[in-house]
Amino acid sequence: MIVADRKSLDEIQEMIKDYKKILLVGCKGCVTVCNVGGMKEVQVLSSILKIARKKEGRELQVEERTIERQCDFEYVEQLRADCDRFDAILSMACGVGPQFLAEAFPSQKIYPALDTKFFGGAVQHGIWEERCAGCGTCVIHFYDSLCPIARCAKSLQHGPCGGSANGKCEISEDVDCIWDIIVRKKMEQERLEDLRTYRAFKDWRSARDGGPRKSIREELVQ
Amino acid sequence: MNETFEPQIVAYCCNYCAYAAADLAGSMRLSYPSNVKVIQVPCTGRVDILYLLRAIEDGADGIYVAG
Amino acid sequence: MSDNGLKSGSNLEKILKAGHFAFTGECGPPKGANVEHLKEKFEHLRGIVDAVNITDNQTAVVRMSSTAASAIMVAQGLEPNFQMVCRDRNRLAIMADILGAYSLGIRNMLCLSGDHQQFGNHPEAKNVFDIDSMQLIALVKMMRDEGTFMNGEDIDVPPKLFIGAASNPFADPYEFRIYRLANKIDAGADFIQTQCIYNMERFRDFMKRAVDMGLAEKAYILAGVTPMKSTRMAQYMAKKVPGIDVPESLIKRLKGAVNGKQAEEGIRFAIEQIEEFKEMEGLAGVHLMAIEWEHKVPEIAERANMLPRPKID
């Protein structure tokens, strides 16, 4: 899933400081699952913003909505009837959400309430970790389905570098060295020779480096 | 804030411990300011952060979660 | 391969090819454009070492470019070992800089991944890592031996460089380190400089494996030595520098030295190491990294009986 964090209150307040009435929109997709943009977080942020505004001696009206997904226009469309009643819309979806809203409602002012971080999963409740960099050409089959592109600080295809110590990455004690894990797994499975193979230069065109990406599946296009 | 400021304080108390403790304070005839109002919850785990925020929105000056 | 059977014709290559026990040094470019100071540092090394590693934004701290510093060294009549890391350039810049370095008279090049920018003085930077050190080795070899760019296009006068790679026998996972060295040699490394060595026992084991696997025949291996200046430095390296293995016994030995004599004890240990390396099977030389201690290099070289350096034309 896409993992996000909520922006700081100061940053959000600054964005909406000129508005009196905003629509706060949550998303039932990834951001609900990572406990940052679902109905509960919408209620909480709404309340926090109102309290913060009250402290300034001004009023803020917030209406709360949570739609199925902000990355599908059909769902975004559900907001159309109400959208003009507000000075601005604050989106609690990943970076996709505010953009879909902006495209659907070109005359409305749309703001993001979240910082979108990475593709990952929860390793325990409250801790999410990155697993995929979305590079467009998956190579993890070379590495026992462990991705050095996303999980090595240097994206090494031939690791581990000399900074690997006690299974940790040189950049932090809190970061596992994925190469250490790859090597150990290969050793356990007695397939270390896989790591004697030279890997070709990676073609980064499929990643963001190749410009904004699209996925077109002809058979689905009507 | 002036001398006569009377804060309103909501206390969410776990039924099993803090609420019982508040009862005990009564049996022992301890004295505390009357501004504290206790709301019984089955467990402090039931105290949603939203309640705290809404209470402040409504005008609470302080919130006490005890369990 | 050039006519004389040499890949690059660098002094270092000649010394190694002739079977001499090589001795390389290291010098970090200044944090500024202070060319005079740089030249002073070079002078400590003249005639003492066979080539001098010029670091490339070492520990991700911005300094004068290693290309420029290497070129200045060439102009001073010393031989640089030009270092390049993958952190700061994409493949276009890498190939361009290789050609540029060669054109400026540089003949040795050490291929590295580079420390993560987190450690440096611009941790906010975007890193590149378009390719990794393994691929950099392969790339330089391709440019030199095939005479082509990465895309297969011909190079008009290819860069004839003596290709170096680094090896850290002490990083984890230890069992894998020897294979990574083998990979680098397979990718095209002509010579190897190791991370600085303190745990001699472990290094002996590492070299035995290297010899057993025939690696010492395929590439020249130079053992890394960094003399300890103090117990504090030893403790710092033991605890804070990833991939460096400082045994407790060495720290004890330094502690045991009389106050003010710890630096001397550190040098003594380095000299003992060099003496042992000379005899160690599979080793072709020593790489002395006297960090900000260039002026001590002549003394160490002298006491370790590394002087005079052979001259080969």
Added chain:
Amino acid sequence: MSKQAIGSVLVVGGGIAGIQASLDLADSGYLVYLVEKNSAIGGVMSQLDKTFPTNDCSMCIISPKLVEVGRHLNIELLTLSEVQSISGEQGNFEIKLTQHPRYVDVDKCIACGICAEKCPKKVLNEYDAGLGKRKSIYLKYAQAVPLKYAIDENCIYFKKGKCKACEKFCPSDAINFDDKQKELTINAGAILIAPGSAVYDPSVYDTYGYKQSPNIVTSLEFERILAATGPFAGDLVRPSDKKAPAKIAWLQCVGSRDINTCDNSYCSSVCCMYANKQAVIAKEHCDDPLDTAIFFMDLRTYGKDFDKYNLRAQEDHGVRFIRSRIHSVFPDDDDKLRIVYATESGKRAEERFDMVVLSVGLSPGKDVAGLAEKMGVELNNHGFARTSCLSPVSTNREGIFVCGTFQEPKDIPHTVMEASASAAAATGNLSHARWSLTRVKEMPPEENVTGQKPRIGVFVCNCGINIGGVADVPAIRDYARDLTHVIHVEDNLFTCSQDNQDHIKQIIREKGINRVVVASCSPRTHEPLFQETIRDAGLNKYLFEMANIRDHNTWVHMDNPEKATEKAKDLVRMAVAKAAYSEPLHQVSLKISKAALVIGGGVSGMEAAVGIADQGRPVYLVEKSIELGGNAKFLGTTWQGEQIGPYLEDLVNRVKNHPDIELFMQTKVTGTTGTMGNFSTTLTSLNGEGKEIKIDHAVTVLATGGREKVPEQYLYGEHPHVMTQLDMDRAFSESDERLSGTKSVVFIQCVGSRIPERPYCSKICCTHSLKSALLLKNKNPKMKVYIVYRDIRSYGFREELYVQAREAGVIFIRYNLKNLPKVESLEDDHLSVTVTDHVLGMPVRLKPDLLVLASGIVPNANTALFEFFKVPVNSEGFLIEAHAKLRPVDFSSEGIFLAGLAHYPKPIEESIAQAKAAASRAMTILAKEEIMVGGVVASVEDARCAACLTCVRTCPYGIPKINEDSHAVIDSAECHGCGMCVSECPGKAISLQHFTDEQLLAKTSALFTSGG
């Protein structure tokens, strides 16, 4: 005989043992008579401040059990009562009881306390261990059950014929000076005696100065000093000047382990831990650093998590531990207390303290000898009930059982375990009479209020003058009239009085009230009463709400009547706001399976299986090996010398031949689904083609055992004359040649235990080594036997073995972790053990013919199995029970129980007790045909659920699951109703009935919106 058996049980003693036994018995279908000689139940546990090793507040954890006993339909609580005589036999006893007068009508007393306030007679408060005073009319403690006052013999009216102040002031007319002693006769199928023990009286030792300085206190007095409800309201002060002490000493073994001055030669088992706890808690009480020193002989922190507690006490809290037995305390002129002791190296030292706590042991209760005689129950030489290790809760008399500290000094979890065990043992012969005497309450049908607008009735209680004497009740009543949805208001003198219950019912029917609010006292004590009332009037009990305007208002704001009135209005408004959103909740009954699954065919598993099968319930017993018996196969005798072999043979035969036990040998569990009442488990045969079979069962008992760790040190496995304790036992039984001609033997204790990797005591090894050492000495008195130890932990009556061993000339040499014994094989292959003698400080070299390693117990690894049942294990691999103190054989997940070594190292007598306890706990479910589920539980709105797993991951009990339709399901049979998932759900898809967002937000909001 069992055909005429009576379905009731007499329990004597209302301490934690009697309470637990009564609850187990009543929940599994028997009528219980619980006889307590005091005016309230609770025993010693109710006097304690905190409990080890969890530091839970003792009252907080026992209080729900007290309330449960008080409310239980099938527990008849007889306080102020004593047994006079018994006749009859197992299955049908007749018991004559005397019930002393209370002089207070329990139906009328509202526990307002005015009587005690007015009573002029002060007496020492035994609840405060004599440190404080109470009145002659008294409530034993604030949370007492029954919560009713009593008048004692010191009453001025009784002495002088006049006073009656209490009667004059009692607002509910509850005082009855004409109350008389009653003689009762009851019949019971079995009898449990749990009278507990007394605290040793240190005044017989004048050298301790107990009577000379008020600052020398017993440990029980110190508990009261620490307690918030104690004489100093929880301030840690010296009794002499009420000043905070800076330095406190604890003297261990006062009245224990002594054969010179007093009679208690045994170890009291609990003092080392309570001293640890008191020192830690005392430090927490002090703002300034408090110096604490514990003087001890052997540190006996042998229970689960005890050693870890001790390490924390030393390392994190800085409690000092000084190994020296103190015989004298010298009060100095300046109020300080001087202690002279010998240091480890034998030097004389002296320290001065502000307070000294005497860690007094447990003695037989004052009246127990008489009670035992009436019962025909034999006592042992220490004055405790005589039991066999192989039937640890049975007395010599059939049908009479024992549990708790009357059996042997022990801590609370062990007591609770035995209480359950005795309940199972007592009813083994009564199962035919189950449910024959129990009572059921009949209810009228419920009215359907769905869709009705709220019609709220508000009843404001004056509580005599408790509320009305402070707040303006009529004003509160009138205020309530104007609140939204309120259609009826009134005030009562006592809303809880019996006649008022009928009145409330009548008003509900007359006015069509569909929600009721009572503004009076605490829902914790009175909600069930009012819920029953409205239920009798045909309303669902969840349509009731309370405003606590007494305990939380008039009692704490007595000095400000106006504010109390205003606050009462606020509280009533809040209650009304919540009530408006109340909805009826229905519990539904769920048919359950009749069978039990027991995993593990060792002694624990077999005892649990037989315990359940004897109650007429089918048991599937699963054992993965080829043989039943587990570790017991290798054991010779119990510490008391009972032969284990014949016992085991008999137990195996009972298991094999029991009509209600189906045995699956060489079988393992390979999966399970379902929850309490209805588990479905797959068993796979390990033999041959791996046949699978699915069984349905209502409960599961995990008795997966542990084993002696194979030592990795001291030349074990390298030198033929190095063996473990079990090797030694085998050598004895097989007359191993290594034992013949042996001239010297060394035992090394704590091999693999109490070390950083395994920071726990294996509990059995000291006793085991002492027993083996004595056997060796018996064989050949000239043999040199050495025990190299860290602390000798022969707790309880096992201390006898330690005394005998010393008398027999066994030599004890102490070591510590910094100075481990060195074991070498000499050139002539002879063993050499070098250990530094703690007295001489010199290394001593022993050359034994045999070296015995007391290797610790490790749990059997069963990761997959434990994951199937979702039961937690601690860092050492032992199963974690639901609560270390009061639920020692339960798991947090309902319907799963544990017994034996899988829980923690323990001797066979404790494994047997724990297995019987597991059977008892299992029977509280198995006894029923169906269970009621629902009520205050969480429910999921599927459409809102994002299947994000937040509920699954945050539920403290592991109840929520994601189903095949990809949304969360929370089994109402299992949900504990804590509401954690509700608060965490990011999609707001979960709600907790009766505590919905709507209700709680309305209640909060109402505080800030005055007026209706």
